[in-house]
Amino acid sequence: MFDTERFIIEVQERPPLYEVKSKEYANQALKAKLWMEIGQEVVAHWADLGPEEKNKAGKFTYYFIS
Incomplete structure (x- = not known):
């Protein structure tokens, strides 16, 4: 959960x-x-994600809290 x-x-x-x-x-x-x-602070395993995965994680976070 976020x-x-x-x-x-x-x-x-x-x-x-x-x-x-x-x-x-x-x-x-x-x-x-x-x-x-x-x-890095809010997404688990941020450092292990590639650029596209980070982009998806960021978009998910944005839509989840909006």
């Missing part, structure tokens, strides 16, 4: 993902890195 509360906490710990007035908000490379960090 841990929505943990996901929210992980996002909240990374303000460049949501603080639009931040200079870092526009930095796409940083945001991609931060989303990868979140993936």
Whole structure:
């Protein structure tokens, strides 16, 4: 089962993902890195997944919590 509360906490710990007035908000490379960090924290065996599997896991997570 997906841990929505943990996901929210992980996002909240990374303000460049949501603080639009931040200079870092526009930095796409940083945001991609931060989303990868979140993936590592909330998706089991994230490091073992290939790029397509990570993409699917991310989409599943997005649709699951929406």
